[in-house]
Amino acid sequence: MSVVVLTGGVGGAKLVLGLAQLVSAADLTAIVNTGDDFRHFGLAISPDIDTLLYTLSGKSNTELGWGRAGESWNFMAALRSLSAPDWFNLGDGDLALHVLRSARLAAGEPLSAIIADFAAKWDIGLSVLPMTDDAVATRLETDAGLLDFQDYFVRLRCAPATSAIRFDGADAAKPAPGVVDAIMGASAIVIAPSNPFLSVDPILAVPAIRAALAETKAPVVAVSPIVGGAAVKGPTAKLMGELGLMVSASAVAAHYGDILDGLLVDERDPPEDIGGVVVARADTLMHDLDDRIRVARAALALAESLK
Amino acid sequence: MSVVVLTGGVGGAKLVLGLAQLVSAADLTAIVNTGDDFRHFGLAISPDIDTLLYTLSGKSNTELGWGRAGESWNFMAALRSLSAPDWFNLGDGDLALHVLRSARLAAGEPLSAIIADFAAKWDIGLSVLPMTDDAVATRLETDAGLLDFQDYFVRLRCAPATSAIRFDGADAAKPAPGVVDAIMGASAIVIAPSNPFLSVDPILAVPAIRAALAETKAPVVAVSPIVGGAAVKGPTAKLMGELGLMVSASAVAAHYGDILDGLLVDERDPPEDIGGVVVARADTLMHDLDDRIRVARAALALAESLK
Numbered sequence: 001m002s003v004v005v006l007t008g009g010v011g012g013a014k015l016v017l018g019l020a021q022l023v024s025a026a027d028l029t030a031i032v033n034t035g036d037d038f039r040h041f042g043l044a045i046s047p048d049i050d051t052l053l054y055t056l057s058g059k060s061n062t063e064l065g066w067g068r069a070g071e072s073w074n075f076m077a078a079l080r081s082l083s084a085p086d087w088f089n090l091g092d093g094d095l096a097l098h099v100l101r102s103a104r105l106a107a108g109e110p111l112s113a114i115i116a117d118f119a120a121k122w123d124i125g126l127s128v129l130p131m132t133d134d135a136v137a138t139r140l141e142t143d144a145g146l147l148d149f150q151d152y153f154v155r156l157r158c159a160p161a162t163s164a165i166r167f168d169g170a171d172a173a174k175p176a177p178g179v180v181d182a183i184m185g186a187s188a189i190v191i192a193p194s195n196p197f198l199s200v201d202p203i204l205a206v207p208a209i210r211a212a213l214a215e216t217k218a219p220v221v222a223v224s225p226i227v228g229g230a231a232v233k234g235p236t237a238k239l240m241g242e243l244g245l246m247v248s249a250s251a252v253a254a255h256y257g258d259i260l261d262g263l264l265v266d267e268r269d270p271p272e273d274i275g276g277v278v279v280a281r282a283d284t285l286m287h288d289l290d291d292r293i294r295v296a297r298a299a300l301a302l303a304e305s306l307k
Numbered sequence: 308m309s310v311v312v313l314t315g316g317v318g319g320a321k322l323v324l325g326l327a328q329l330v331s332a333a334d335l336t337a338i339v340n341t342g343d344d345f346r347h348f349g350l351a352i353s354p355d356i357d358t359l360l361y362t363l364s365g366k367s368n369t370e371l372g373w374g375r376a377g378e379s380w381n382f383m384a385a386l387r388s389l390s391a392p393d394w395f396n397l398g399d400g401d402l403a404l405h406v407l408r409s410a411r412l413a414a415g416e417p418l419s420a421i422i423a424d425f426a427a428k429w430d431i432g433l434s435v436l437p438m439t440d441d442a443v444a445t446r447l448e449t450d451a452g453l454l455d456f457q458d459y460f461v462r463l464r465c466a467p468a469t470s471a472i473r474f475d476g477a478d479a480a481k482p483a484p485g486v487v488d489a490i491m492g493a494s495a496i497v498i499a500p501s502n503p504f505l506s507v508d509p510i511l512a513v514p515a516i517r518a519a520l521a522e523t524k525a526p527v528v529a530v531s532p533i534v535g536g537a538a539v540k541g542p543t544a545k546l547m548g549e550l551g552l553m554v555s556a557s558a559v560a561a562h563y564g565d566i567l568d569g570l571l572v573d574e575r576d577p578p579e580d581i582g583g584v585v586v587a588r589a590d591t592l593m594h595d596l597d598d599r600i601r602v603a604r605a606a607l608a609l610a611e612s613l614k
Contacts, residue, residue: 042410071381074400079406082407082425099406100391122388122389
């Protein structure tokens with residue numbers, strides 16, 4: 001059984017960790033959103049990839065919900081003493097990924113090769129692939145103007161109302177090496193319960209990835225990010241409202257459209273008529289590792305049922 | 308009384324701190340070696356300037372003798388976990404200067420403007436001027452080949468035997484704004500007891516700085532880095548031997564040559580005939596702030612006597 005998971009940040013990483021307990025590393029590939037990637041003080045930051053690397057190597061900060069466990073913050077304190085912008089928190093240990101990635105990108109290495117090396121150094125067996133080695137930038141058209149993703153997400157804490165989301169560069173972006181092969185060779189494809197609009201859509205916006213998902217014989221199942229008519233975390237529900245959508249599993253299914261074969265819906269959600277996809281239900285909240293394994297198992301079972 | 312001090316790293320910073328207790332900030336200018344500056348992981352690092360900024364703002368690590376007080380090392384630990392080169396120690400707080408400097412240089416700001424802003428943010432009143440905003444690289448011809456300064460100094464711990472030292476880029480380098488004016492308007496110029504060959508020579512290798520030192524009416528006095536026939540720290544004595552020089556105050560005076568009017572020699576050193584310069588003697592070891600003030604006062608008194 002060869003499994004591909006499309007994932008964004010924290011919520012997605014939880015599901016990938018669950019899948020990694022059920023699927024051998026050689027048979028598991030995570031394709032990760034890079035639409036959030038940006039430059040800060042010239043450093044190349046890949047928030048979703050790093051969250052996944054920290055989660056899979058046991059380094060994630062479960063108290064904060066992001067970043068590294070045991071992190072220190074002397075860099076930020078020194079930045080503040082120099083009156084430099086401090087709206088994006090960079091932990092002291094976390095900086096190593098950004099500094100090293102920036103140096104290696106500047107030396108001409110593609111992001112995918114750098115991430116593969118980071119994963120190997122941290123004994124992460126499964127394949128962690130950026131969706132692309134090309135630059136794709138998620139930007140939001142809002143009532144505060146056109147905003148870069150991190151401006152919207154971190155600096156403005158998702159406060160502006162969004163009317164449209166775009167993925168600049170996606171049209172011309174090529175999938176990173178291995179991405180299309182993984183999708184075409186998969187026996188199941190799982191879309192993690194990441195934000196469909198901000199974390200999964202950038203992946204789907206890369207034309208050759210969308211084409212591969214449409215073409216692959218593997219069933220494509222998503223884990224709904226909606227629980228009890230609300231999003232577990234982040235701006236998903238607020239965004240859906242602003243975009244004129246119901247905050248519901250069926251709206252998520254409709255959004256993914258043709259590429260989707262099955263949807264794992266939280267058991268708290270009201271029964272809905274979800275046209276065109278096979279629905280399974282489970283408790284999809286992931287507090288601990290057992291939860292993550294349970295949700296991963298339910299997603300794989302749904303995919304298996306669709307073969 | 309308007310004082311200019313030419314300085315390198317740790318030893319020089321001690322004297323500058325002493326001078327700052329005796330001379331009003333508006334009347335004191337430090338011209339700092341940038342021949343040690345280099346790029347590491349793409350970050351722009353200015354070791355001598357940063358040492359001076361830390362010293363003057365009360366942030367220096369007196370236990371280590373370099374870097375910041377209360378420094379943490381999570382960045383280095385994370386780098387090591389990624390098998391990245393770790394021969395140059397970058398403290399977590401220290402990184403703020405390098406990251407911010409790199410970003411501002413990339414945005415087109417000259418180094419001198421960035422350093423002036425850092426100094427202002429840290430309430431350093433005196434003028435801290437890099438010798439130049441242009442790239443000058445100290446390199447050593449050694450029995451291990453041509454070495455970049457930090458390769459020689461940090462990675463190889465000064466072990467290779469040196470036959471010659473060069474300052475690539477110095478011939479074409481222009482003094483940073485304010486450097487020549489400070490020299491021409493000074494009533495005294497002090498050369499700190501930094502390494503004459505590695506820390507002071509790069510400053511003197513900038514043609515317009517050397518010309519200004521030759522032209523200025525102000526007396527130029529140096530504090531000898533030799534104490535009791537040895538160097539206080541660092542590779543000064545080893546280098547002098549390799550370059551075929553006696554390890555003595557007179558050899559230092561001969562090295563500085565025409566630009567030097569006076570030399571402050573340590574009282575432990577044997578009396579020597581030092582031709583062409585006026586000699587004063589004092590205890591030049593600087594363990595605490597009182598020592599720094601004493602040495603600064605002796606240097607200023609020597610300069611005053613030469614007017």
